[in-house]
Amino acid sequence: MQASKLMTLFEDQLKDILWAEKELIKSIPKMISLASSVELIEALTTTLEQTKEQISRLAQVFRTIETKPSTVKCDAMAGLIAEATEMLEDCEKGPLCDASIISAAQKIEHYEIATYGTLRELAETMELIDAAKLLEKSLKEEKSADKMLTGIAREFVNLDAASLKA
Numbered sequence: 001m002q003a004s005k006l007m008t009l010f011e012d013q014l015k016d017i018l019w020a021e022k023e024l025i026k027s028i029p030k031m032i033s034l035a036s037s038v039e040l041i042e043a044l045t046t047t048l049e050q051t052k053e054q055i056s057r058l059a060q061v062f063r064t065i066e067t068k069p070s071t072v073k074c075d076a077m078a079g080l081i082a083e084a085t086e087m088l089e090d091c092e093k094g095p096l097c098d099a100s101i102i103s104a105a106q107k108i109e110h111y112e113i114a115t116y117g118t119l120r121e122l123a124e125t126m127e128l129i130d131a132a133k134l135l136e137k138s139l140k141e142e143k144s145a146d147k148m149l150t151g152i153a154r155e156f157v158n159l160d161a162a163s164l165k166a
């Protein structure tokens with residue numbers, strides 16, 4: 001049946017983003033510990049808090065479809081986190097390291113925006129109104145986190161990084 005196949009896709013994507021959010025709970029504190037800009041530290045701290053809320057929101061979404069929350073490894077997010085880890089491995093604290101953190105964090109945000117956007121659309125198509133509302137909330141948070149990172153790069157980090165000699 002068409003509808004149940006779409007529901008399977010919906011559930012698979014939910015498991016994927018739940019895995020991703022749980023991994024981010026471990027990765028964001030590492031980024032915070034390497035950041036220097038007060039604004040960046042604040043933004044990442046907010047993101048960490050939002051990530052915890054998004055995990056419980058996902059549990060709520062699973063509840064709306066009467067399914068137990070579970071995860072499936074998200075290779076894309078695993079790859080983004082592995083790249084971030086590699087890039088930040090030898091980074092010396094300062095504006096260039098902050099610019100690298102923003103670069104990694106924005107790639108992660110965009111993956112999350114794509115996934116929550118898809119999930120919301122799927123929920124709307126299947127007329128899962130409550131699920132769609134919950135997913136929309138997380139989508140908005142991810143979008144504003146991305147915007148905040150662009151703002152910090154533009155206002156605080158990139159100009160300082162640009163003045164560093166190669």
Ligand SMILES: [Fe+2]
Nearest residue numbers: 021051054112
């Ligand atoms: Fe998130």
